[in-house]
Amino acid sequence: MDSPGLKRLKRQLWILRAACLLLAVLLVAASSDNFWLGISNYIRENSLGNGVDENAPFHKEIKKILKPLKYSGLKRLLRPDVWVSADFKQKKWTLHNVHRYDDQGRVVLEEGRYGVCQELAAYVYDQIQPLFKDRYDIRFVSVAESGFFPYPQGSHMGICIVQRRMFGEKVYFLDPTYHRYGDIDAFNEYLFFDAAHHLTLQTEHNADVTAVVNGVTPLVIRENYIIGLSMEAVADRFDKNNFTLSVIATRKYRYTGRHIFALKMADGKKYEIEDEGMAHFLLNGEEYGRLRGKIQEMFDKIVSDAGAL
Numbered sequence: 001m002d003s004p005g006l007k008r009l010k011r012q013l014w015i016l017r018a019a020c021l022l023l024a025v026l027l028v029a030a031s032s033d034n035f036w037l038g039i040s041n042y043i044r045e046n047s048l049g050n051g052v053d054e055n056a057p058f059h060k061e062i063k064k065i066l067k068p069l070k071y072s073g074l075k076r077l078l079r080p081d082v083w084v085s086a087d088f089k090q091k092k093w094t095l096h097n098v099h100r101y102d103d104q105g106r107v108v109l110e111e112g113r114y115g116v117c118q119e120l121a122a123y124v125y126d127q128i129q130p131l132f133k134d135r136y137d138i139r140f141v142s143v144a145e146s147g148f149f150p151y152p153q154g155s156h157m158g159i160c161i162v163q164r165r166m167f168g169e170k171v172y173f174l175d176p177t178y179h180r181y182g183d184i185d186a187f188n189e190y191l192f193f194d195a196a197h198h199l200t201l202q203t204e205h206n207a208d209v210t211a212v213v214n215g216v217t218p219l220v221i222r223e224n225y226i227i228g229l230s231m232e233a234v235a236d237r238f239d240k241n242n243f244t245l246s247v248i249a250t251r252k253y254r255y256t257g258r259h260i261f262a263l264k265m266a267d268g269k270k271y272e273i274e275d276e277g278m279a280h281f282l283l284n285g286e287e288y289g290r291l292r293g294k295i296q297e298m299f300d301k302i303v304s305d306a307g308a309l
Contacts, residue, residue: 056183062131071120116219141173158176230245261279
């Protein structure tokens with residue numbers, strides 16, 4: 001029979017072995033580049049919003065319309081006919097052929113379901129018009145949203161639906177990006193700006209998108225980050241010898257991001273910036289490979305076009 005001292009020693013040995021095993025497991029897990037990112041980023045792209053309010057008018061029909069839609073400009077960027085140009089004098093850059101329209105001038109989503117906020121809003125607007133007739137006024141509303149589109153840089157688009165009633169009006173808000181729809185009072189993390197009956201996408205049918213230097217065009221929301229495309233100045237200079245074409249990931253509730261992949265021209269010399277750990281955390285292998293190739297292709301075209309001037 002073991003003495004009390006021997007039993008205590010065996011118990012301590014068992015606890016030590018268990019602690020060593022746990023430490024070994026943690027060390028193996030922590031060796032992955034994505035371990036701590038996975039710990040701190042648990043909100044998935046399929047859980048972006050608070051859903052559809054069942055008390056809102058036509059909530060079943062709207063929920064059905066929203067269900068297949070996904071916020072993404074990545075697929076359109078990767079199309080062969082999409083390219084980028086730089087206006088070094090005006091300090092602007094343009095993505096060409098990103099928007100597409102059908103024969104009736106309506107916005108066409110990639111694969112019928114992928115688009116960024118303005119495209120999704122325009123598409124949903126066309127879908128819900130037959131539902132909301134004379135008793136409702138439907139308008140597009142520009143908003144800042146505290147998570148990925150914060151004030152003052154906020155550039156997000158939703159739909160405001162006003163129900164005309166005998167004793168006042170009832171206002172609802174529909175955000176196709178986050179699949180949210182309900183009483184506007186439930187959107188207290190939004191700051192509402194201008195309202196309009198139509199978007200320029202619907203009236204001008206422009207295929208291109210122009211941004212100022214250092215501006216970011218959103219591509220996709222993944223793992224609590226928004227990924228965007230940007231063309232930036234180098235040391236406050238923006239010319240054919242000093243610019244950067246980059247893919248940037250910005251964490252939710254943050255104003256600045258980090259480069260996933262970038263090609264930089266500084267004093268006429270080309271440099272490459274890459275964060276493979278972050279890239280493979282946010283994008284699958286095929287997506288990242290194609291995106292990386294597209295950035296290289298667009299960068300080379302900018303250099304070629306600048307040399308031909």
